[in-house]
Amino acid sequence: MTRTEQIETRLREALTPRELTVRDESEAHRGHSGYQEGGESHFHVIIRADAFAGQSRIARHRMVHKALGPDLVAAIHALSMDLGE
Numbered sequence: 001m002t003r004t005e006q007i008e009t010r011l012r013e014a015l016t017p018r019e020l021t022v023r024d025e026s027e028a029h030r031g032h033s034g035y036q037e038g039g040e041s042h043f044h045v046i047i048r049a050d051a052f053a054g055q056s057r058i059a060r061h062r063m064v065h066k067a068l069g070p071d072l073v074a075a076i077h078a079l080s081m082d083l084g085e
Contacts, residue, residue: 003040004040004043007022011067014065014067015051015064016051017047017048017049018050021047022045023044025080026043028035041077041078042079044079044081045064045080046052046082052056
């Protein structure tokens with residue numbers, strides 16, 4: 001399973017989003033710190049989930065990191081997030 005698929009699977013299972021987009025943006029970072037040949041190092045995630053209702057931006061980020069787990073978070077160099085209810 002690719003990292004992209006792992007991210008999507010873990011977020012769907014933990015947060016039951018209404019909308020989820022996981023984009024591998026690694027190629028745009030070729031030659032920069034953290035780039036890995038073959039990609040899967042830089043990601044952008046868009047999530048809309050009821051689980052975020054009433055949560056601060058920081059709390060939402062923590063929820064995503066918890067859902068991904070320390071093993072996957074450690075394997076990703078960069079993760080940008082657009083998190084909404």
